[in-house]
Amino acid sequence: MTLTADVVIVGGGLEGTSAAWNLTRQGVTDVVVCERATVGSGGTGKSSGIVRCHYGVSSLAAMAADSLELFENAAELLGTEIGFHQTGYVVGVGETNVSALRASLAAQRAVGVDTEEIDASEVARLWPAARLDDFAAFAWERRGGYGDAYSTAQAYAAAARRAGVTVRQDCPVTEILVADGRATGVRLADGSAIGAGAVVLSAGPWSVPLLAAQGIDLPITVHREEIVLVDPGAGLGSVPVFSDLVSLQYVRPEASGEILFGNSDLSEPSPADPDTYSNQATEACLERAAAKMTHRFPGLAGAGVASSYAGCYDVTPDFNPVISMGPFDGLVIAAGFSGHGFKISPAVGRLVADLVVDGRSHDPRIPESDFRFTRFAENDLLRSPHPYVGAGEMR
Numbered sequence: 001m002t003l004t005a006d007v008v009i010v011g012g013g014l015e016g017t018s019a020a021w022n023l024t025r026q027g028v029t030d031v032v033v034c035e036r037a038t039v040g041s042g043g044t045g046k047s048s049g050i051v052r053c054h055y056g057v058s059s060l061a062a063m064a065a066d067s068l069e070l071f072e073n074a075a076e077l078l079g080t081e082i083g084f085h086q087t088g089y090v091v092g093v094g095e096t097n098v099s100a101l102r103a104s105l106a107a108q109r110a111v112g113v114d115t116e117e118i119d120a121s122e123v124a125r126l127w128p129a130a131r132l133d134d135f136a137a138f139a140w141e142r143r144g145g146y147g148d149a150y151s152t153a154q155a156y157a158a159a160a161r162r163a164g165v166t167v168r169q170d171c172p173v174t175e176i177l178v179a180d181g182r183a184t185g186v187r188l189a190d191g192s193a194i195g196a197g198a199v200v201l202s203a204g205p206w207s208v209p210l211l212a213a214q215g216i217d218l219p220i221t222v223h224r225e226e227i228v229l230v231d232p233g234a235g236l237g238s239v240p241v242f243s244d245l246v247s248l249q250y251v252r253p254e255a256s257g258e259i260l261f262g263n264s265d266l267s268e269p270s271p272a273d274p275d276t277y278s279n280q281a282t283e284a285c286l287e288r289a290a291a292k293m294t295h296r297f298p299g300l301a302g303a304g305v306a307s308s309y310a311g312c313y314d315v316t317p318d319f320n321p322v323i324s325m326g327p328f329d330g331l332v333i334a335a336g337f338s339g340h341g342f343k344i345s346p347a348v349g350r351l352v353a354d355l356v357v358d359g360r361s362h363d364p365r366i367p368e369s370d371f372r373f374t375r376f377a378e379n380d381l382l383r384s385p386h387p388y389v390g391a392g393e394m395r
Contacts, residue, residue, distance in 0.1 A: 018349025029164035046311025056384025089144025129299030233302025281308035
C-alpha cells in the first residue's frame, strides 16, 4: 500500500466533502477523499439546489432543519459564501392532500422546522403571476430558498483541506478492499492502494458497482431528470421557491432573473446510464414544461424557454437515502439520495462522521436506523406517514 489514512472517502460530491469536513470537526483529520473527476462534477453539479424542510419523514425534516444553520452561516462556518438565497419556500396542494399537508406540518414543527400554513391571499402577494384557484391549502417556510450545490461542495472541500484533509481529484477508485470481513481501504485505477481504518462510500450511482464486486446489492437505480430554464419575459421581483403539488412541478428564481422549472411527477422514471445520458431536455419535456408553466403562471405571457439541461438521481426503492454502517465492518455508505442530497448535506456529513467515530447517531431526532442499509431486505421501507397523492416519492 502506498498510502494509509484513518478514513478514506470515495466520492468528492456534496456528501463526501461534507463528511470530510464534519470528520475534522470531530477531531479526525487524517482523511483522504478520492474523487474520480473533480469535486462536485457528478450529480452535485446538476442539483436544482432547492432548500426546504417540508418532509413527511421526521428524520429527514430534522436533517433539513439542522442544515439551515450552515446555509445561513456559511461564511462563518466554511469561510466563504455558497450562493444561498433565502427567498422562502411555499408548497401548494389540492383538496385530496390537505389533511396530509396539515399532519406533515405538525410533524415538522415537532422536530424544529419553522413552518406554517398560509392562505391564498398571502401566496398571491408572494407570487403575483401565479394562478391559485385550484389549490386548497398552502404551507410556508420563511427560511427556505435555493443555493448552489457545486459551490457548496467546493466550500466543504476547501474547509476540509484547511483542517488537514487530502482531496485527490482525477483519482478513480476501482475496488473496496476487504479482509476478514472488514473494509481495509481502496484500490485506485493506477493499481496503487490506500489503506484505512474506515471507508466511506459516497459515490452516488457509482457506489453500486463497487459493492457489487464484493457480492453486495445496493438497490439504487439511476433516473434521468430534466431541468428547463425559462425567461419570464418580464422582471419577477422577489419571489420564493414554489412547489406545486397540483400540477406536479417546482419553480424557483435564478439569480440571473430566469426561472428554473423541474418536474415533480416521478410516476414514469427515465432510466439512464450516469456516464452517457443526454444533457438536454427532450421535446416532450419542453412541451410538458410549457403546458404546466402556462397553466400555473398566466401572468407571464411573454415567457419562453432559455435553455435546458439534465441530471441523474440515484434512487432507492423508497426514494430515501442510505446513510448506514455497511455489510462489512469499517464501511459506511452514504448514497441513494434520490434528489434530497443538497438540502440535507450538512446533516448527512454530521451523521456519517458520527457513524465513523461512534457507530451511531448523536441526534435522537435522526436515528441511524431510519437510513440503515438492511431496510430493503427487511421490507421495512422508509416512508412518510403522511404521503401526498401524486408526489409521495419526493416527500
